[in-house]
Amino acid sequence: MDITIYRSEVEGVATPPPSKSYTHRAFLSSALSRHSEIFNPLIAEDTLATLRCCKGIGARFFRHRCFEFFGCDEIKSGYFYVSNSGTTLRLFMGILSLSKGVSVLDGDESIRRRPNLELAKALIKLGAKVKGFRDFSAPIIVGGILKGGCVKIRAISSQFVSALLFSLPLAKFDSELRVIDVKSKPYIDVTLHVLEESGIKLEREGNTFYIECEQEFRLRRFDVPADFSSASYLIASGVLAGRVELRGVYDSRQGDKAIVDIVRSMGGEVRWKKEDGVLIAEKSELEGIEVDAGDTPDLVPTIAVLGAVAKGRTVIYNAEHLRYKETNRIETTYRNLKALGVEVEKRRDGLVIKGGNIRGGVVDSYGDHRIAMAFAVLGLVADKVTVKNAEVVSVSFPNFFDVLKDLGAKVEIV
Numbered sequence: 001m002d003i004t005i006y007r008s009e010v011e012g013v014a015t016p017p018p019s020k021s022y023t024h025r026a027f028l029s030s031a032l033s034r035h036s037e038i039f040n041p042l043i044a045e046d047t048l049a050t051l052r053c054c055k056g057i058g059a060r061f062f063r064h065r066c067f068e069f070f071g072c073d074e075i076k077s078g079y080f081y082v083s084n085s086g087t088t089l090r091l092f093m094g095i096l097s098l099s100k101g102v103s104v105l106d107g108d109e110s111i112r113r114r115p116n117l118e119l120a121k122a123l124i125k126l127g128a129k130v131k132g133f134r135d136f137s138a139p140i141i142v143g144g145i146l147k148g149g150c151v152k153i154r155a156i157s158s159q160f161v162s163a164l165l166f167s168l169p170l171a172k173f174d175s176e177l178r179v180i181d182v183k184s185k186p187y188i189d190v191t192l193h194v195l196e197e198s199g200i201k202l203e204r205e206g207n208t209f210y211i212e213c214e215q216e217f218r219l220r221r222f223d224v225p226a227d228f229s230s231a232s233y234l235i236a237s238g239v240l241a242g243r244v245e246l247r248g249v250y251d252s253r254q255g256d257k258a259i260v261d262i263v264r265s266m267g268g269e270v271r272w273k274k275e276d277g278v279l280i281a282e283k284s285e286l287e288g289i290e291v292d293a294g295d296t297p298d299l300v301p302t303i304a305v306l307g308a309v310a311k312g313r314t315v316i317y318n319a320e321h322l323r324y325k326e327t328n329r330i331e332t333t334y335r336n337l338k339a340l341g342v343e344v345e346k347r348r349d350g351l352v353i354k355g356g357n358i359r360g361g362v363v364d365s366y367g368d369h370r371i372a373m374a375f376a377v378l379g380l381v382a383d384k385v386t387v388k389n390a391e392v393v394s395v396s397f398p399n400f401f402d403v404l405k406d407l408g409a410k411v412e413i414v
């Protein structure tokens with residue numbers, strides 16, 4: 001499906017979808033706990049993949065006013081299809097290595113390109129059996145049993161650390177996990193938050209985690225907060241093209257709440273009344289800035305489109321890990337900016353964007369939800385932008401185009 005966004009003003013109230021990262025973790029913890037209730041989870045393709053995998057390991061759940069879970073007695077092995085979701089793949093690599101049987105994990109074309117080498121090596125060192133192609137990209141075969149112990153991991157993805165933090169509390173022996181060169185750190189805090197709520201005990205000294213063995217997950221209830229990566233597209237719409245008031249946006253441990261400070265430092269008018277969960281973004285003149293994206297890789301497409309409109313240069317650095325996402329986002333962001341006439345330079349660890357000159361044109365999501373949403377927002381201030389393969393928004397924000405339309409954007413299915 002291709003979608004055209006015409007230059008238009010936005011004005012109104014919207015509610016961003018629930019957090020994808022929190023939903024994955026809350027579902028997984030519920031699948032490992034006896035009985036729990038998850039309120040306001042994100043229902044989108046990535047989190048449906050996690051739900052399917054939860055069912056695969058033996059959990060049962062019912063959807064009524066919330067998701068009510070009855071966790072598995074023992075972790076079942078089998079065939080697990082994670083669709084497009086890297087988080088699901090990594091979390092379940094850890095969990096399935098606790099099962100006696102042999103499992104196969106696979107996903108779509110994009111998942112098959114994403115590397116899992118360091119996680120596979122750590123799991124093998126701790127007693128699991130893992131087999132896969134070069135870089136241990138999917139399809140991967142995972143078998144037990146993860147025993148625990150000491151391991152050091154170079155974390156080009158924080159998801160490797162999250163996978164170990166979720167699985168090692170169920171291992172037979174205590175573990176010591178030393179993490180080096182970690183990227184996307186705040187996602188580890190999100191993991192620790194859900195583990196705390198699940199009654200899991202672990203100690204942290206800097207980048208080393210000490211994890212007790214043979215623990216029990218005891219999540220009872222979890223309320224999923226709004227997603228700040230998804231909110232970033234709506235905030236960007238407000239500062240570029242009118243006024244957007246977001247509701248239900250309370251504070252949480254998501255690193256991507258940094259979008260508020262990033263937009264402010266570009267000169268954007270954003271007010272966040274945390275206690276009320278209200279965030280207002282209003283049209284402003286933006287100026288280019290330098291952004292360290294080490295902790296917030298998912299914000300990069302949003303920052304890049306803001307940089308394309310801002311006066312002066314926007315430099316995004318410390319973002320090598322963008323190469324290992326749904327697409328190589330340094331490349332796909334670069335290509336789309338070029339297609340819209342923006343002056344942009346690719347670097348090993350990011351992008352340099354000279355803002356100001358955008359023309360309409362055709363861009364491609366390349367099958368990446370964040371690229372589709374960020375470039376749709378740019379359409380609000382260009383003559384006319386067509387986003388090819390825009391249906392991928394279903395991965396994290398299924399009603400994105402409806403929300404944009406309700407805010408007044410001119411959106412047309414081509």
Ligand SMILES: O=C(O)C1=C[C@@H](OP(=O)(O)O)[C@@H](O)[C@H](O)C1
Nearest residue numbers: 021087157158159184187297298
């Ligand atoms: O754990 C998570 O929920 C995520 C971690 C991040 O990935 P990396 O740690 O691989 O950078 C982020 O990009 C992804 O969208 C979600």
Ligand SMILES: C=C(OP(=O)(O)O)C(=O)O
Nearest residue numbers: 084085086087298325326
């Ligand atoms: C990279 C992302 O997710 P995942 O790693 O779970 O595929 C994302 O949502 O931008």
